[in-house]
Amino acid sequence: MTKLDFLERYGQEDEPYVCASCGNCTLVCPVFHELKWESYGPRGKLHVVKSILEGKSEFGKDFAHKIFLCNLCEHCTSVCTTGISLDRFWEVVRAEVRERGFLPAPAQFVLKSLKERGDIMWMGSADRLLWMEDIEEIVKGRILKKAKVAYFLGCNVSLKSQLHDVAKSMVKIMDYAGVDFTLLGDKEVCCGAPLGWAGNLKDINEMAEKNLEIIRELGVETIVFSCPSCILTWSEYSEYLKENQNIELLTASQFISRLIRERRLSFEEQPMITPTFHDPCISARVLKATEEPREIMDYIPGVYHVEMNPSRQNTRCCGSHGLLDVVDPILASKIAEVRLRDVTVTPATRIVTECPRCILAFDLAKFTTNYDILVQDITQLVASSLAPKDEGGAKDQ
Amino acid sequence: MRFDEQQIGDIVGADNVSTTPETCMIYSKDVTSLPEVAHQIVSPRFDVITQPVDVLSLRNLILYALDNGIPIVPRGNGTSGWGGAIPTRGGICVALSGMSEILYFNEFESAVTVETGITWRDLLTFVERLGFTLPVYPSSATAATVGGFVASGGLGIGSTRHGDILKQVLGIEAVLPNGKIVRLGRLLLDSKNDELKEKVEEGNLWLSKQLSTAGLGTPEQETKLFTGTYGTLGIITKVTLKTIPKLYLLPFACSFDNMADLVKVANIIISKAKPYYLRFLTDNYTSKLDALNEYENESGKFILTGALLDTIYRNEDNVEIIKTATNEDNGAVLNDKRSRYYWNERFYPLRVKRHGPSIVPAEMLAPINMIPEILEKTKTELRNSKIAIEGMLSNDGTTSVMVWILDDERKKVSFTIGWHRSFKFASLAQRFGGLPYAVGLWNGRHARKYYGNDAYNDLKVMKKKLDPRNIMNPVKVFGGRVTIGRESMLIGFLIGFIGTLIAGWVIPRIPILVQLIQLLDSSLLQLLYFPYLVIVGLSVGLVGLLITRIMTLNQALAMGIPLLRILSKLKRK
Ligand SMILES: Cc1cc2nc3c(=O)[nH]c(=O)nc-3n(C[C@H](O)[C@H](O)[C@H](O)COP(=O)(O)OP(=O)(O)OC[C@H]3O[C@@H](n4cnc5c(N)ncnc54)[C@H](O)[C@@H]3O)c2cc1C
Ligand code: SF4
Ligand code: SF4
Numbered sequence: 001m002t003k004l005d006f007l008e009r010y011g012q013e014d015e016p017y018v019c020a021s022c023g024n025c026t027l028v029c030p031v032f033h034e035l036k037w038e039s040y041g042p043r044g045k046l047h048v049v050k051s052i053l054e055g056k057s058e059f060g061k062d063f064a065h066k067i068f069l070c071n072l073c074e075h076c077t078s079v080c081t082t083g084i085s086l087d088r089f090w091e092v093v094r095a096e097v098r099e100r101g102f103l104p105a106p107a108q109f110v111l112k113s114l115k116e117r118g119d120i121m122w123m124g125s126a127d128r129l130l131w132m133e134d135i136e137e138i139v140k141g142r143i144l145k146k147a148k149v150a151y152f153l154g155c156n157v158s159l160k161s162q163l164h165d166v167a168k169s170m171v172k173i174m175d176y177a178g179v180d181f182t183l184l185g186d187k188e189v190c191c192g193a194p195l196g197w198a199g200n201l202k203d204i205n206e207m208a209e210k211n212l213e214i215i216r217e218l219g220v221e222t223i224v225f226s227c228p229s230c231i232l233t234w235s236e237y238s239e240y241l242k243e244n245q246n247i248e249l250l251t252a253s254q255f256i257s258r259l260i261r262e263r264r265l266s267f268e269e270q271p272m273i274t275p276t277f278h279d280p281c282i283s284a285r286v287l288k289a290t291e292e293p294r295e296i297m298d299y300i301p302g303v304y305h306v307e308m309n310p311s312r313q314n315t316r317c318c319g320s321h322g323l324l325d326v327v328d329p330i331l332a333s334k335i336a337e338v339r340l341r342d343v344t345v346t347p348a349t350r351i352v353t354e355c356p357r358c359i360l361a362f363d364l365a366k367f368t369t370n371y372d373i374l375v376q377d378i379t380q381l382v383a384s385s386l387a388p389k390d391e392g393g394a395k396d397q
Numbered sequence: 398m399r400f401d402e403q404q405i406g407d408i409v410g411a412d413n414v415s416t417t418p419e420t421c422m423i424y425s426k427d428v429t430s431l432p433e434v435a436h437q438i439v440s441p442r443f444d445v446i447t448q449p450v451d452v453l454s455l456r457n458l459i460l461y462a463l464d465n466g467i468p469i470v471p472r473g474n475g476t477s478g479w480g481g482a483i484p485t486r487g488g489i490c491v492a493l494s495g496m497s498e499i500l501y502f503n504e505f506e507s508a509v510t511v512e513t514g515i516t517w518r519d520l521l522t523f524v525e526r527l528g529f530t531l532p533v534y535p536s537s538a539t540a541a542t543v544g545g546f547v548a549s550g551g552l553g554i555g556s557t558r559h560g561d562i563l564k565q566v567l568g569i570e571a572v573l574p575n576g577k578i579v580r581l582g583r584l585l586l587d588s589k590n591d592e593l594k595e596k597v598e599e600g601n602l603w604l605s606k607q608l609s610t611a612g613l614g615t616p617e618q619e620t621k622l623f624t625g626t627y628g629t630l631g632i633i634t635k636v637t638l639k640t641i642p643k644l645y646l647l648p649f650a651c652s653f654d655n656m657a658d659l660v661k662v663a664n665i666i667i668s669k670a671k672p673y674y675l676r677f678l679t680d681n682y683t684s685k686l687d688a689l690n691e692y693e694n695e696s697g698k699f700i701l702t703g704a705l706l707d708t709i710y711r712n713e714d715n716v717e718i719i720k721t722a723t724n725e726d727n728g729a730v731l732n733d734k735r736s737r738y739y740w741n742e743r744f745y746p747l748r749v750k751r752h753g754p755s756i757v758p759a760e761m762l763a764p765i766n767m768i769p770e771i772l773e774k775t776k777t778e779l780r781n782s783k784i785a786i787e788g789m790l791s792n793d794g795t796t797s798v799m800v801w802i803l804d805d806e807r808k809k810v811s812f813t814i815g816w817h818r819s820f821k822f823a824s825l826a827q828r829f830g831g832l833p834y835a836v837g838l839w840n841g842r843h844a845r846k847y848y849g850n851d852a853y854n855d856l857k858v859m860k861k862k863l864d865p866r867n868i869m870n871p872v873k874v875f876g877g878r879v880t881i882g883r884e885s886m887l888i889g890f891l892i893g894f895i896g897t898l899i900a901g902w903v904i905p906r907i908p909i910l911v912q913l914i915q916l917l918d919s920s921l922l923q924l925l926y927f928p929y930l931v932i933v934g935l936s937v938g939l940v941g942l943l944i945t946r947i948m949t950l951n952q953a954l955a956m957g958i959p960l961l962r963i964l965s966k967l968k969r970k
Contacts, residue, residue: 021430036448039419039420039423044423
């Protein structure tokens with residue numbers, strides 16, 4: 001009867017039965033919020049899995065497609081009554097979708113691109129150096145340099161010109177604080193997260209290891225990321241990191257707030273900026289890094305941040321996570337618009353966040369809704385608020 | 398079932414209708430995982446799922462169902478477990494979560510009016526932002542709709558101070574099974590934007606006549622016909638609820654070694670401190686809460702937890718009362734952090750389900766003072782089962798007792814047989830002066846006791862008047878004919894047939910009859926006997942089949958429950 005023995009392979013066979021059908025997950029699901037039918041929400045999908053297990057439904061193309069209509073935003077997981085790691089479950093089901101040959105074309109493209117180019121956008125390693133234009137002075141000698149701190153950009157920030165300023169800002173901050181840091185430059189490859197989103201769980205470790213091998217050789221103790229999903233992926237899937245706890249993985253704001261506490265950053269008075277912080281799903285719900293960005297904003301003189309509702313662990317997804325932006329761009333942008341609407345009812349004049357996917361999603365939603373607002377990464381706000389260099393903090397030894 | 402999807406789409410909007418097997422399957426479930434055999438008496442799925450977005454299209458949908466004799470079942474978010482929202486004869490499911498607007502709020506009248514598809518969580522967020530809160534909301538607030546809880550009745554968070562949910566309802570609007578729109582009690586609305594005014598006047602006039610012929614009061618006085626009756630008399634579309642000021646909320650928690658001490662302290666707290674909320678968790682519940690593993694003082698203990706909602710000064714006095722009573726009765730008061738943990742846990746009574754992974758629920762409403770005895774008895778009766786017990790205390794001397802029997806539905810036979818424990822607990826409850834906690838579908842047999850004789854008779858009379866074709870949530874509360882599956886019909890036939898054959902073999906061998914037969918013996922009789930017996934057997938078999946076809950739910954349960962009990966005894970042996 002068990003036609004889904006892959007669930008057993010991943011230790012997930014109990015989960016559809018553990019579900020209490022309480023509906024908490026569905027009521028917070030951004031996809032259900034848009035599409036309205038339970039068959040698109042997590043509780044409904046679990047019922048279908050159960051029904052497939054019992055031989056009453058088919059694991060067909062339609063179900064496979066629905067499994068990809070999901071942001072892997074961790075919201076369902078965070079509210080689940082019975083503690084089901086739903087996001088893990090959806091990834092496992094995606095793996096089966098792939099096995100059965102039902103992978104949506106955009107997900108197939110992502111897998112191909114990762115395999116052949118090491119990134120999600122069919123670009124290539126040389127393009128990972130383009131963001132350094134104009135800041136050659138700062139990055140000179142940093143690539144593959146031995147150092148205690150590494151800055152890992154991730155595919156989006158390295159390769160999307162729209163996001164190059166995020167990376168530039170991060171290295172400016174590190175340089176300002178006198179951090180001895182290293183970059184992987186054109187040796188950086190994708191962290192491996194999109195592999196899992198596209199149903200290839202078994203190769204994630206290998207992809208993470210391609211980066212970690214270099215990082216280890218450089219004697220790195222702290223890795224700073226511009227994308228929270230990279231952190232999640234490595235902590236969940238890297239065999240090395242699971243066994244060796246000697247490398248810490250930090251979000252940009254966790255690292256910056258540490259620099260502030262060490263008094264290595266000083267800021268200029270800003271001309272009354274009222275940002276609102278959009279908590280990216282992964283940093284809020286998994287990494288629990290909700291307070292650092294707020295501490296940073298509170299610290300910069302002239303910055304008065306306002307809260308959006310919902311926020312922190314209850315934040316709403318931007319719609320672009322988990323490959324939804326490529327599998328169903330219209331649905332993804334509708335989800336982003338909902339989040340943008342949360343901003344419109346605050347007096348905020350800019351959205352600050354710390355995930356490249358969120359920035360891209362809001363930039364698009366601004367366009368589709370005609371709602372003009374500045375969208376920034378927290379590093380951009382910090383870098384542009386720094387006091388002139390000579391007032392900078394102490395240097396690493 | 399004859400229905401036209403396109404016509405339904407024209408009524409409620411094409412995007413708001415679905416007939417896909419997967420959607421119909423999902424919307425046909427509530428939180429209870431039923432054993433397969435249940436679908437021998439109720440249909441496994443709806444034929445159509447609809448999500449109307451306004452009262453007029455809902456009304457037209459009901460008229461369509463009436464014209465075509467199609468059953469229609471209201472559904473909130475399916476978080477109940479008594480079968481109230483599941484199909485019994487297929488038909489149309491009306492999912493109401495698309496009707497979720499907040500229509501009216503007036504702080505001077507301490508009232509809020511909403512469309513019934515809104516979740517309690519969203520309503521709470523709204524009123525709390527304005528400095529108010531709700532006197533009662535269910536612990537399923539994160540997903541349950543206002544309509545679902547008001548239609549079910551029951552205790553919730555806040556009931557320890559304010560009683561059950563029905564006491565918080567000031568007025569309702571409902572669409573009757575004949576399409577008339579009525580308003581009962583005091584429904585507060587902004588009259589300028591009231592598009593339904595004329596229809597409501599007409600509906601209320603008609604309803605007044607029906608009520609007076611039944612010897613009942615005016616619509617103003619008869620809200621309870623629709624609240625707590627599981628959508629069997631109409632679909633509630635708007636509700637006006639009381640609100641209360643959001644004073645200072647102070648959670649507390651105490652742990653005890655036994656239930657008797659806990660109950661003693663609970664009684665003192667209820668009478669002296671008048672808490673907003675009070676819940677108990679028994680030893681077999683706390684030992685299964687994984688988050689308590691590192692708290693020796695809590696894991697495997699009896700926990701009494703709740704919250705005060707009052708002025709800071711009164712809270713301070715009341716905290717002293719709680720501390721003194723707890724210390725005097727061998728309990729330990731837990732610190733603020735732990736108290737807040739239990740307060741946050743109020744939304745997660747089903748946490749323990751992972752230990753199943755399935756649950757067979759057994760619930761009752763019982764006098765608080767009987768709880769220690771009920772617990773003891775339950776533990777003895779269900780000693781071979783993994784159980785977790787918890788409950789919520791009300792201000793009228795009663796408490797809900799929720800027994801979660803942990804099981805595994807993948808072991809089909811034992812899971813099915815294991816259901817007799819739920820019924821066993823229900824009869825145990827009655828022995829201790831308890832009532833079933835809810836009615837819905839599965840407790841329809843206890844409806845008379847649950848509502849009280851007179852009230853139940855009134856409901857029956859009104860059901861006949863408002864819904865003569867019995868299309869509105871059929872079989873719920875009032876029972877009725879069920880859809881019998883093929884297997885059961887076959888069993889009915891076989892019982893008749895085989896029973897007759899056996900009788901035909903045994904009876905002639907009864908000593909006196911043997912002599913009689915010998916006296917009459919002739920080869921002709923011998924020859925004719927067996928073909929006749931087979932014909933009679935077939936006829937009795939057909940009668941058996943017919944009986945299953947016309948059987949009501951209560952009759953089916955009356956036969957099924959003892960059968961489960963016997964099977965469970967056999968299994969144990
Ligand atoms: C975790 C959890 C906690 C719970 N806590 C409580 C609790 O504290 N107290 C309690 O009493 N119950 C509780 N329940 C049971 C259940 O949540 C409540 O009864 C709840 O109010 C049902 O709401 P719903 O929207 O899911 O309704 P559904 O389950 O969809 O429907 C319940 C019944 O109401 C009818 N109905 C729904 N909407 C309407 C309407 N608009 N008009 C007419 N009839 C309608 C349905 O036909 C059905 O008979 C809990 C359940 C869970 C899973
Ligand atoms: S991960 Fe997010 S989008 Fe996916 S089912 Fe859960 S809540 Fe919905
Ligand atoms: S929140 Fe968890 S237990 Fe509740 S319906 Fe969703 S998956 Fe099931």
